Amino acid sequence: MRLSQYLLPTLRETPADAEIISHQLMLRAGMIRRLAAGLYSWLPLGLRVVQRVEQIVREEMNAAGAQEVLMPVVQPAELWEESGRWDNFGPELLRIKDRHERDFALGPTHEEVITDLIRGEVRSYRQLPLNLYQIQTKFRDEIRPRFGVMRAREFVMKDGYSFEADEASLDRTYEAMFEAYRRIFLRLGLDFRPVRARTGAIGGSVSHEFHVLADSGEDEIAFCTSCGYAANVELAEAAAPETERPAPAEDLRTVDTPGAYTIAAVSAMLDVPADRTVKTLFAEGRHGPVALILRGDHELNEDKAAAHPALGGECHFLDSHRIRQLAGAEPGSVGPVGLDAEKVAVLADREAAVLADFVCGANRPDQHLMGVNWDVNLPEPQAADLRMVVKGDPCPQCRTPMDTTRGIEVGHIFKLGAKYSESLGATYLDADGREQPMLMGCYGIGISRIVAAAIEQNHDQGGIRWPQAIAPFDIALIAINKKKSQRVADAAEALYGELRQAGYEVLYDDRDERPGIQFNDADLIGIPHRLVVGEKGLDRGMYEYKSRAEQDAQDAPVDGILDFLRSRSADS
Amino acid sequence: MRLSQYLLPTLRETPADAEIISHQLMLRAGMIRRLAAGLYSWLPLGLRVVQRVEQIVREEMNAAGAQEVLMPVVQPAELWEESGRWDNFGPELLRIKDRHERDFALGPTHEEVITDLIRGEVRSYRQLPLNLYQIQTKFRDEIRPRFGVMRAREFVMKDGYSFEADEASLDRTYEAMFEAYRRIFLRLGLDFRPVRARTGAIGGSVSHEFHVLADSGEDEIAFCTSCGYAANVELAEAAAPETERPAPAEDLRTVDTPGAYTIAAVSAMLDVPADRTVKTLFAEGRHGPVALILRGDHELNEDKAAAHPALGGECHFLDSHRIRQLAGAEPGSVGPVGLDAEKVAVLADREAAVLADFVCGANRPDQHLMGVNWDVNLPEPQAADLRMVVKGDPCPQCRTPMDTTRGIEVGHIFKLGAKYSESLGATYLDADGREQPMLMGCYGIGISRIVAAAIEQNHDQGGIRWPQAIAPFDIALIAINKKKSQRVADAAEALYGELRQAGYEVLYDDRDERPGIQFNDADLIGIPHRLVVGEKGLDRGMYEYKSRAEQDAQDAPVDGILDFLRSRSADS
Known part of the structure; x- marks a missing residue:
């Protein structure tokens, strides 16, 4: 072209x-x-x-x-x-x-x-x-x-x-x-990864997503480098805690926490790490209100909550008004202690359920409880996997610490049944x-x-860097100042014919533009191989070759250019 | 497959x-x-x-x-x-x-x-x-x-x-x-023909349609076998009459034509050929009513009428009520004689304008006029090309009698300007x-x-007969009773591999169906070449070959089948 x-x-x-x-x-x-x-x-x-x-x-x-x-x-x-x-x-x-x-x-x-x-x-x-x-x-x-x-x-x-x-x-x-x-x-x-996934609106039982890995991806993927387990964090299972719950060591006490309505603020004010606090979320499924309890440093996975029988397939968060009715306080000061079991069920993430001597909202404005213990200050909770996995969590298959990466979902397969x-x-x-x-x-x-x-996965400062298989053209051919040099024009024209004859898809930059613009455009559109025809090179019987993936150009012989390209394609 | x-x-x-x-x-x-x-x-x-x-x-x-x-x-x-x-x-x-x-x-x-x-x-x-x-x-x-x-x-x-x-x-x-x-x-x-065409809703000045010729086509095409002129009859120009108008020979007279409201009925009742009668259609464009006069055996081309300055781009037919107001009679008994030139313009097709001693409606119920002559019984009309061309009309370019055919419009190119x-x-x-x-x-x-x-263009009693270039498969391969003969099953399987290896697209009928059903299906779907593998043929080292275009099958050698097919493809 x-x-x-x-x-x-x-x-x-x-x-x-x-x-x-x-x-x-x-x-x-x-x-x-x-x-x-x-x-x-x-x-x-x-x-x-x-x-x-x-x-x-x-x-x-x-x-x-x-x-x-x-x-x-x-x-x-x-x-x-x-x-x-x-x-x-x-x-x-x-x-x-x-x-x-x-x-x-x-x-x-x-x-x-x-x-x-x-x-x-x-x-x-x-x-x-x-x-x-x-x-x-x-x-x-x-x-x-x-x-x-x-x-x-x-x-x-x-x-x-x-x-x-x-x-x-x-x-x-x-x-x-x-x-x-x-x-x-x-x-x-492409660098990709198949991961277990939720089935969403399409329905069905089992599904896998295929993700192209890229920092800008909207999805987070948890994966195990040891056994190969990989799942969208929307679905990834958090392995059950290995440790038992420690014995209670502290007494329950109420502390003032004026203006501290977030885990970060409470944690800082009380000098207690976030993983010793719990957060309490009020939601409703098909069977009435449920208090969802998570460790302060963990995030709720709504799909997991919805899938729990206590919610029965749906998970809608309650508004402040209903939370005040149930807990007696606003979000930011609420906790599981003293909730009326007739009115609200308590469901704790497995990591929250193995905490002892933890911190939670006091269900009174600007107050929190410290030294809270399950089975002492409040009933033993139902425990379930409710949270998003995070980097470092043990793999649910082999318990190796998992890594996370970001991906772009480009494929999805389902068993619909x-x-x-x-x-x-x-x-x-x-x-x-x-x-x-x-x-x-x-x-x-x-x-x-x-x-x-x-x-998203293949670019640099200069522009796109297409993988060979999906590049729009194989070769960008540039003639330098062909308007001033008939020799360059003729050589470029001949090379264009030779390359096409050999089966390459060639984008021939035959414009009368400055070389800088020609080079920048070739980099921008990301053709894997670039061949430049110029006076100086021709003097030496050479074209100039550069791979889009490399910084530096090199000589490529006018005679034997096809062999040269074949060797380069084999490299790439 | x-x-x-x-x-x-x-x-x-x-x-x-x-x-x-x-x-x-x-x-x-x-x-x-x-x-x-x-x-x-x-x-x-x-x-x-x-x-x-x-x-x-x-x-x-x-x-x-x-x-x-x-x-x-x-x-x-x-x-x-x-x-x-x-x-x-x-x-x-x-x-x-x-x-x-x-x-x-x-x-x-x-x-x-x-x-x-x-x-x-x-x-x-x-x-x-x-x-x-x-x-x-x-x-x-x-x-x-x-x-x-x-x-x-x-x-x-x-x-x-x-x-x-x-x-x-x-x-x-x-x-x-x-x-x-x-x-x-x-x-x-495909057997096709490019023809001049009207531009329609897309607009523009010049256009050509490409028609696939088929008796079932919705469009009629007029074409000249001598000079190559071809046009959709919606557009095709009727050549100007070569003959001058004869001198008037008859006197005007009114005749009763009870119940005769069509050209065919009037022509039969008066024993006058249709091409000596005229039909009168009342239409309106952008400039008031126009009486359109055509020879009895011709049909109006509305596009041509609309394009005439007297109508100015539109052509709407008047209803009976308005026609009675203008002509004093209902359609079937109307004619151009005695119309009020202030209220209605008269526009005659060129063939109607060269008639002498013709027949037309009398503008009175159940009566017609005979021996009507332009410039004698009514003013000289404006003449224009208003009619559909018909088979035998002279070509507008070379005056050879034109033929007509039917086509299916499959392409259309326009100059939009x-x-x-x-x-x-x-x-x-x-x-x-x-x-x-x-x-x-x-x-x-x-x-x-x-x-x-x-x-539409390529079928017979048995089904479709694809042109080679667009056939869904090149070869229909049929194994006869392969369930009963392992030898047939093995030979067909081997041939399937051999043909695909050679680059053919093969539909391999490996079903356990009766041969009659297999043959009928192969004919129905119209694959150009058929190869049959059966016991009897194999005894003689032969497959059976039939072209979809031919009635009879022939032997095709097991050894050298690819050469055989190459020779057949060259034929077809």
Whole structure:
């Protein structure tokens, strides 16, 4: 491609409204342009990357036995009513009416449509399993779209769905998809990690997320370097404490803590470490109020709390008014001592339950209790895993201290079980002629998000540093001052032909720009290999070569340039 | 692909609700399934064809210097208001509101979005021309979607847009796109014809449609076998009559024509050929009522009438009430004689204007006039080309009698001029530093419609007959009774591997079905080449080969099968 004819509007300045580096660089490198909130046009350079990602995903899905289909973007409301999600999905589901006033939705996901398709085609266990996927533009009406294509309203997604006759078959497909995803992210050249994850709005029992690791990632991942355990901290299990609760050593006493309403303030005022204090949160699930007790230095994991039978699947925090009614004080001064067991259940994180002689709010304004002990000053609590894991926590599998890292979720696989097949009546006849609901799995990859995540992970001061496999071009070819030197112009033109002939995708900077601008643009857009044609080099029978990953350029022989490049590609 | 694991739900029966053969065959061959009115899911076999078409289109667009982009499906209303199409486009534009109650549309076309993009990026004539395209799912809320994917609400389209500094540049791009389209349809292996066309809702001055020729086509095309002139009959020019008007020979007389209100009835009752009668239609444009006079055997072309200055761009037919006011009689008995020139203009088609001694309605119930002559019984009319051309009309370029054929519109290219760039303010600075509106062209191809059109053109009793280039698979491989013969099973398996190794896309029918079902399915889905592995053939060292285009099968040697296939591919 000749740059003089290519729509590649690079920007020198960082756009003011772009918060994260990938969004900034995608705008600056002329990959995308904003049309409206959360809606982006992909310019030619950006689309090339999207298509390279798509192609790798497609090849690996096909190799794993999945079959590509394409379902409509616009979906009839009736199917979403059948599954129950028309009411449950929330305003991210953009609901529309056609010219006949019939209700439709813009598809953010296709469980209903594919289940409807398959219930019409599959009758017998002999037709199972089936594993279908599509690569498609999806729409989610995010309330606050941001970070460019990372959290856009329209995005390109690979979504796949499998239909199975039994659990063993679902396990096999799930495993095959897990392995296909590993291969995909390996081929993409990204540093990634599969982690256990919660199932969220899609539903189901087991799920794994695939994260591209990057400091800017929205998700925190806990992982064990010893046994390989890895989970989103939203889900990661906190290992049970190994130590027993110490025997009580102090007496209960009330202390004044004027103006200290946070763990940090109380801890400082009383000179007690945060891990000897507890925090008390009042929430409600399906069975009345619950006081959730955590060690002062720990954070509540709402999913874990909601999943506890005491809450029964939901976790809503109470407002100050109701807390005052239950505890007699405002948040900041509340604690578990003296709560009316008839009115509020007490549920303690396992680490809070093994504390002795701890500090908590006194349920009176500006006072705290010290020397509090379970079973002495208040009843023995129900204990459960309620907290977010933190760096250094023992691995729940092998107890090695865990590390944490940040990641960008770019893939998610789920065992859905019979959730959709039951509500939509997708059944088959088993070998004994009995009607059974199909079991399902669902397997997503955020194609456009991968492009942004790849940049978050692979950039430097100069711009993007594409992994070879998804770079929009293989080689940036720059002619220096070709307007002044016919020899350079001719040599660059010949090299452009030679490289393309050899199968390289080449972006030939044939503009009459200053070399500094040409070099900066090449760095910005991040092509892995750069070849420069200039007078001085040609005098010596040399081009100048630089890898995007390296600081320094080197000579590359005019004769034998293809051999040279092959050796460099092998390196990289 | 092994058929036993492939989602290919073929149907023996013709689906009752499918009116045209391509829709029937696409359902029967398991290519598509209906989700809702005008919304279809593409199953694996169908999507393979879509993707083959896409790939050919993409390669030829790239080769012609166009650059691929991807714009959002959801478009902000503001841009459509700027262009004036928010109000003008009609209910095919599906208007939606997002969660913040902001107006958007589902994109049926992207002139506004691309013009908005380019007005933000292009400043100078040096950045022009630019030719951008995308391949994307589009939405048009058709009032009565039908014929399967032929007139669906969601469809896959290639839409391209060029931006030019001057007319000469627009001409060059238009010509390049015309040639690219020719190459695309040639490569697709379709019998097609580019024709001059009207510009319709997209606007602009010049346009050509590309039609796939098929008896079932909705459009009629007039073409000249001598000079190559071809046009949609909606646009095709009727050559001016070569003969002068004969001198009047008869006297005007009134005759009773009780109950004869059609040309056919009047012609029969009076024993006068239809081409000696005239029909009179009353219409109104922007400048008051006009009586449109056509020879009895000709049909009005409303576009031509609307385009005449007497109507000024619009053509609405008057109702019976107003016709009675103007002519004194009902339609069926009206004519041009005695009309009040103050109240109604008379505009005659050129063929009607050269008639002498003709028949027309008398403007009295159940009476007609005979022996009517212009300039004798009524004033000399304004004459213009108002009619649809018919088979046998002289070519407007070379006067050879024209033929007509039917076609399916699958491509349409337009010179838009400054229509969108002016309303949206897409300007550039020319070489003299003056601000100018860019000129634009727009270039569409209906990808999913091509799939249906290819079937309309290429099918027989047995099913589809894919052109090689877009066939979903190259070879249908059938193992006969492999359950009973391990030798057949092994040979078929080995051949499957050998063919794939050689680069063929193979659909291997490894099902334990009766041979008749296997053969019928292979014919139905229309794979160009069929290889059968059976006991009897293997005894003689032979497979059985049949081309989908031929009736009879022939032997194909087990040893040297690849050479055999190469020779057959060369034939086809």
